[in-house]
Amino acid sequence: MNPLKRLASQTAVYGLSSIIGRFLNYLLVPLYTYTFAPADYGVVAEFYAYMGFLAVLLVFGLETGYFRFRSGGEREPPVVFATVVRTLIVANGGFLLAAVLLQQPIADLLRHAAHPEYIWWVAAIVALDSVGAAAFARLRAEDKALRFAGIKLIEIGANIGLNLFFILLCRQAFEADPDSLLGRLWDPAIGIGYVFLANLAASGLKILLLAPQLKDGLFGAGALFDLDLFKRIVRYSLPMVIIGMAGIVNEMLDRAALKYLLPYDDATNMAQLGIYSACYKLSILMTLFIQAFRYAGEPFFFAYAKQQDAKQLYALVLNWFVIFCVFIFLLVTLYLDSFQYFVGADYREGLTVVPVLLLANLLLGIYVNLSIWYKLTDRTLMGAWVALIGAGITIAMLWLLVPIYGYQGAAWAHLACYSAMVAMSYLLGRRYYPVPYDMTRVFGYIALGLGLFGTGRWLTSELGWNAFAAGTLLMLVYLAMVAVMDGRKLIVRPA
Incomplete structure (x- = not known):
């Protein structure tokens, strides 16, 4: 295929999958706003704003670094991918462990002392998404646009389906008969937390679908961690974090800061x-x-x-x-x-x-x-x-x-x-x-x-x-x- 035609077709696939996905996620807003009180929906808005910042921070700009050093020819692509994947797994694993151990103090600090579980649920979502970002970058580098888009849409579909299942079906079943099969799956004490649980399950499904790529980065032929390459990738990539954080400040800081201001x-x-x-x-x-x-x-x-x-x-x-x-x-x-x-x-x-x-x-x-x-x-x-x-x-x-x-x-x-x-x-x-x-x-x-x-x-x-x-x-x-x-x-x- 002509390189320009291939670029145009892949741009359309990546763009449509992201835009359609974002639009479908927006369709959850009526479900939330017709079901939950504004203060409850405020919790979702607040934590998703935090997730926006963490998503930029915990990828460390390594997606861009992966493209740069994979195409540079200085190291074999499997080595570059393995270095990036292992870096993200270790960093995000440490972040998730800290969130689990410190969930109550963090919840107290954020004024959500009654729900410390929100802290590690959200941390797990961000950690899974950050590790998945490396696998998605590899799919893009290998011109596997359809697989990229398919996994994205499956994740989004799972998230929407689980939201509807818990918040619509299980909640209504609980209100009709708390002892029914579906009614037992709804816990009023969790409430708005089902939004995070649905997202966490969808992110976990995404990682399973990306397992072939991640497995290659851990156990595949030539999948070696290169310390010198790691240092060079980090030096190259970290400025991208600064640019990304500035963009997130402009886009999402209001929802993170309103509660305090x-x-x-x-x-x-x-x-x-x-x-x-x-x-x-x-x-x-x-x-x-x-x-x-x-x-x-x-x-x-x-x-x-x-x-x-x-x-x-x-x-x-x-x-x-x-x-x-x-x-x-x-x-x-x-x-x-x-x-x-x-x-x-x-x-x-x-x-x-x-x-x-x-x-x-x-x-x-x-x-x-x-x-x-x-x-x-x-x-x-x-x-x-x-x-x-x-x-x-x-x-x-x-x-x-x-x-x-x-x-x-x-x-x-x-x-x-x-x-x-x-x-x-x-x-x-x-x-x-x-x-x-x-x-x-x-x-x-x-x-x-x-x-x-x-x-x-x-x-x-x-x-x-x-x-x-x-x-x-x-x-x-x-x-x-x-x-x-x-x-x-x-x-x-x-x-």
Whole structure:
């Protein structure tokens, strides 16, 4: 197969499996928010935020290191893989052992003293996922995209199935007859903990499916641990942890920190965290589109970089990216009366954060486009500094805004962070890799979207229009304006 066609097909497989998987996991949100109180769902949001940080930390950037040294030819691929796998098994095994031994003190520190088991359950999930990351990296290196995607989807399917089994079937059976076969599998004392147990079982199944790859790393021919190679891989890989941690700070720190920054008692803080986290999920369409664009866009930008009209095409890509993101923004905000049923009634007081979070994610998508300046010019260290400054802004804004404005402040912290990162990346890009972006048109579309959103609020609240009718009219206005201003550019390439 032509190398470019193979790259495109594998990108589609990896991208679709991740996007479909993430979308399916989002479909669990109605199950949780219609079943559990906001304070209980806040526990899930909090621990998954911790898991986001641990997932970056406990892989140590060794996936990237594996690709680098496997392709470098300095050591045989089995030696590189064995070194990475054994490193991850030892490190994550030690982490899990510490979590088991210290579960009660850690639970006390995190204000979950009544459920120390959450600590080791979550630690086990992270440890299994971190070891599995090495096996997935090997599948990618060996061009086994379908096996990669299949295992991912099986894991996700198992997680969803077990959630439905425990939280829906077993809980309902318990309420009808606690002594029934299924009813005995539901323990009210565990409650929200079944979310972690389902994930733990799914992660264990994934490791079993990856056993052939992991076995080769432990007992296969040529599977030797190379101490010198280990030192070199770690030196190469650890900077990736810094970049990854900065990204996680920008994406997930709010859900980890809200409990400690909100000015209420612990129970109220957890309820507020649950409400905010559930409403955060309503930005799913924007998030999924940006993730899909990352998978397709990065190889496209690199592949097209040497073409004469590359910069003009990149500018056109950003223009149409923003047009589509504003469409998503309007789709969700103008029809929010319908989208609100994605979460339970107890969570809907937080819907006011949805437009802010959608706008923040739109800016994140613009940043992804603009970031080609450091990727195409090998200035990744400067790109890391942009991410670190963004993380600093996130921390500062959360600390300043959340105690005063509650979870609304967390949404605005996202917006402040990504606004600054867009500005920094655009200015640095003009210096190191100038692309003729039409920023007037880009921000003109964003202003148009905000104007139509405001008009929709005015039509429904002041004039009493039906929300669906007002939203449909304004969506048609937007599409008509796009057709007039940019419709021809969709079919005519720039000169």
